[in-house]
Amino acid sequence: MALVDNGIYVKGHRTGNPATLDETYELLRQRDGMAWIGLYRPDASELQSVAKEFSLHPLAVEDALTGHQRAKIERYGDTLFVVLRPARYIDTEEVVEFGEVHIFIGPGFVVTVRHAENPNLASVRRRLEASPELLCLGPEAVLYAILDEVVDGYAPVVAGLENDIDEIQDQLFGSDPHVSQRIFQLLREVISFQRATAPIRAMLEALQAGADKYHVDLELQRSLRDVLDHAIPVIERAASFRFLLENALTVHSTLVTQQQNDEMRSLSEASLAQNEETRKLSETALAQNEEVKKISSWAAILFAPALIGTIYGMNFTYMPELDWPLGYPLALAAMFVSGFILWRVFKRRGWL
Template sequence: MTECAIYRARERIDVEGDISDTLDEALLSDDRAFCWIDLHEPTETEFDLASSELNLHPLAVEDAVEAHQRPKLERYGDVLLVVLKTLSYDRANTDVRTGELMLFIGRSYVITVRHGDVDPLGQVRRRLDKDPTLIDFGPSAVLYGVIDAVVDRYVDIVDEVHAAVTDLEERVFVSTRGPVAEDIYALKREVLEIHNAVDPLVPVVSSIVTGESVRVAPEALPFFRDVADHVMLVDSRVDSLNELLPQVLAAHLAQVGVQQNDDARRITAWAAIFAMPTMIAGIYGMNFDVMPELRWAFGYPMAIFAMVAVCTVLFVMFRRSRWL
């Protein structure tokens, strides 16, 4: 347990003790108070206390302990389970790392379970401390703050990935050398990681805004609508990157094809140029006693002159046709 606090009367009260004590105090508080308990990668034994106190559904407990869930929203009786994907981006290695964040939301409590190294919850706590009016929303304040912090991180990562795609485009059109294709495939794989985190989140946030699965305080709806707009914006940008990367790869392959054709034409042109001296030397290298110009004093200079002249003419012709 990394955080345990009760929010009451627009103030945060840190609580010392186990989960049971915190939940009891929160449940006995007034309707406007709620507790927030944060757990980081708990084992099944460590999560048993919370699950037994709140009578959580076994499937919800399994999701919290095992992780590896896609973003979703499910209701188990009076408990709402929201699953989010957290992301971090290592631009040096072009690597998107994923984690998971689960929220168990009840009438007077929020339990967050984190898997992975990314921790957006500190930002949410600071925001609640800075703007205590959000606490009036109850547990919905934590739900909004967490989704907003996660989506803001999505925006930053998409900006960084877009910059990486722009760099790839420049590399494709400036130079076809280097492992461009491998980098495109690697970046495509990371964009898919982002897509798997963002795309399933769109219906989750939409269901919250429309009230299909959970009722939030009316005052909180504009905040959730703002988050929904950001999620859909990020989702559209990720779709654009998914469409752009194959086009970058196609442009790279086209560039490689053009370069190979140019190389083949150069090789053919130089082969034709060197073939002519070889032919002349081969003719005059035959071992016959009777041959024209065989004993002519100017025969050797004329053969050399003919080689140079033919090579020069061929070189000029290939140069004009841009084969060289």
């Protein structure tokens, strides 16, 4: 059954607890008081029954039935339609959980339609029933109490978000690799919270502006101003949280870029050092190669005379030109000429 709580109030006191919607309508006609009907996820037939009895606008009824509405206030003749997005912060998961409540306010009736457990309207009803002097001010007093409950519920959300943002600021300069993911997730929650809270200010100001026209009690007007005074800091804090997290993303991006630049600089310096070492090794290898060329050249130059001298130094009996008087000078000349030719060849090639 979608009917959660149902009461008939006369001069601020509860005088009836009808079990069905039809009984509620009948008692309301008999006692000429105020009906406060609390519905939780009603079906179309239940909501259409209420709409028919209190002449609710079809567009407002459609919004209340489908849910997933933004926070807003709309007036249809003598009926006021208000959508509120209460919130609570789940610190373990770092998420903001949003509820949704639709409120119809009209002459002699209040209809609340909830699509989530939050807010706890039972506590609001108990608080009002404990203050008959406030409840006797009519449906506007119920709207004030619900607004006050929702806005007060934003304070723990602000505290939870603020605590997590402080932790993120500490993480930001601690080289935590997961901080960017946490910033993105928290920024998403802050934006959703901002969307839920930002319309509250305009809604309360609109209620204040129409207070005289719709003869709202002066004391109730002061209470609405008090709710507005509590709502403004919440709205401003939500805006500042978004600004801080967007700046944190910028700072994180800058730090990551700087770290990457430092790593690239270190790699470049290491590469330069390696190149310098390679250059020195190459120079050493070239120098050694030049030395090898010189040694090899002189070895080849000396090899030809040594070969000739070795052949002629053999003690054979029969040897060409052994008894030839010019043999010795010719052998020396051959040694010199072969060495000179080799020296010229090596010199021309740059080995010497």
